[in-house]
Amino acid sequence: MSRSQDPNDDIADRVSNGVHAGRRSVSRTIDDIADTMADWRDKAAPSASRLSERAADAARDGADWMRDRSGRMRQSVGRASDRTVGYVRDEPVRSVMMAVAAGTLLYALMRMLRSRGDD
Numbered sequence: 001m002s003r004s005q006d007p008n009d010d011i012a013d014r015v016s017n018g019v020h021a022g023r024r025s026v027s028r029t030i031d032d033i034a035d036t037m038a039d040w041r042d043k044a045a046p047s048a049s050r051l052s053e054r055a056a057d058a059a060r061d062g063a064d065w066m067r068d069r070s071g072r073m074r075q076s077v078g079r080a081s082d083r084t085v086g087y088v089r090d091e092p093v094r095s096v097m098m099a100v101a102a103g104t105l106l107y108a109l110m111r112m113l114r115s116r117g118d119d
Helices: 007-090 092-118
Strands: none
Touching: 007 092
């Protein structure tokens, strides 16, 4: 029997050819997937860049807003401090009495809260 007529050789050749065809098919599929992914990446890059720029703009705007608000807050606190100092200077007795009353109220509130916590 010649080699070309041996059924086992014929089956082995067919299996080998099938394996090679399968490898080529898988390789083409992987290449197609890689090409598709590259296309998606190339299409998404400008959108991602615009999104990144928008985020950076928003961060800058937020930082500017915070700087502006903190400056206004400092001015407001400075004015309130000046008014408080002026009031204490003009009304020292009344200021001390208000401070004592506020302290007493705060102390009573703390004792009440502490006694509820002990129950």
